Amino acid sequence: MEINLPAVLPEHIGIIMDGNGRWAKKKGLPRTAGHTEGAKNFRRIARYCSDIGIRYLTVYAFSTENWARPAVEVNALIRLFQEYLEEAIRYFADDDIQVRFIGDTSAFPKKLQELIATTWEVCKHRTGMVLNIAMNYGGRPEILMAARKLAQKVQAGELRPEDIDEDSFSNELYTAGQPDPDLIIRPSGENRISNFLLWQSAYSEYVIMDILWPDFTPEDLNFALREYAKRSRRFGGI
Ligand code: IPE
Ligand code: IPE
Numbered sequence: 714m715e716i717n718l719p720a721v722l723p724e725h726i727g728i729i730m731d732g733n734g735r736w737a738k739k740k741g742l743p744r745t746a747g748h749t750e751g752a753k754n755f756r757r758i759a760r761y762c763s764d765i766g767i768r769y770l771t772v773y774a775f776s777t778e779n780w781a782r783p784a785v786e787v788n789a790l791i792r793l794f795q796e797y798l799e800e801a802i803r804y805f806a807d808d809d810i811q812v813r814f815i816g817d818t819s820a821f822p823k824k825l826q827e828l829i830a831t832t833w834e835v836c837k838h839r840t841g842m843v844l845n846i847a848m849n850y851g852g853r854p855e856i857l858m859a860a861r862k863l864a865q866k867v868q869a870g871e872l873r874p875e876d877i878d879e880d881s882f883s884n885e886l887y888t889a890g891q892p893d894p895d896l897i898i899r900p901s902g903e904n905r906i907s908n909f910l911l912w913q914s915a916y917s918e919y920v921i922m923d924i925l926w927p928d929f930t931p932e933d934l935n936f937a938l939r940e941y942a943k944r945s946r947r948f949g950g951i
């Protein structure tokens with residue numbers, strides 16, 4: 714592939730991996746087949762982001778609202794998460810990607826929770842791209858969690874209410890210590906945020922693309938990067 718990358722790349726990219734179900738439907742396949750294909754594509758795009766030097770990638774894999782789906786679909790997604798982590802633990806030993814998890818993973822079956830813990834152990838000293846996998850993640854629950862933790866600190870006398878500021882708040886989020894996403898890409902054509910990184914995306918640039926996630930290629934990512942490079946980020950200034 715001819716790589717035509719702009720000079721200015723985002724430090725942190727977020728991707729809402731959407732459109733697996735519609736991809737499967739178009740092909741006359743069950744929705745779960747779309748998720749299998751989406752999971753394959755996640756591997757490809759994560760690798761590509763790491764190869765081109767992106768420092769942080771956050772992918773939305775399962776939202777706090779996705780429990781509303783039929784049990785067969787939820788179970789298929791959980792199986793795919795397990796397969797990916799088993800593979801990551803066993804075969805990606807030479808990899809430099811640091812896999813992290815954002816969201817309330819305590820809601821998942823024990824086996825998946827154990828795989829999450831092992832993945833973190835295997836990855837925690839790595840210095841390459843940080844890959845945040847958002848699983849049972851919702852922006853509002855994350856903000857509530859941070860508010861609760863700060864309230865507990867106030868109650869314990871460790872913090873004064875007037876000391877709560879954007880930094881202390883950010884430090885209680887799952888993404889503590891990481892830069893905010895510069896670019897958020899939503900494939901599948903939906904023009905909405907669906908509870909993704911609500912606090913962190915205050916000044917993110919959005920690129921919505923009319924491509925279903927399993928069809929999203931590295932060239933599509935390059936397109937989003939070129940769009941991003943054209944934006945004038947003013948952060949309220951002039
Ligand atoms: C994204 O694809 C995967 C998850 C939300 C887990 P969808 O399953 O939402 O696919 P569509 O939007 O129905 O096509
Ligand atoms: C957002 O997609 C969540 C993930 C991609 C994991 P959804 O398909 O759940 O979002 P809505 O329902 O279209 O807003």
Ligand code: MG
Pocket residue numbers: 731732733
């Ligand atoms: Mg969807």
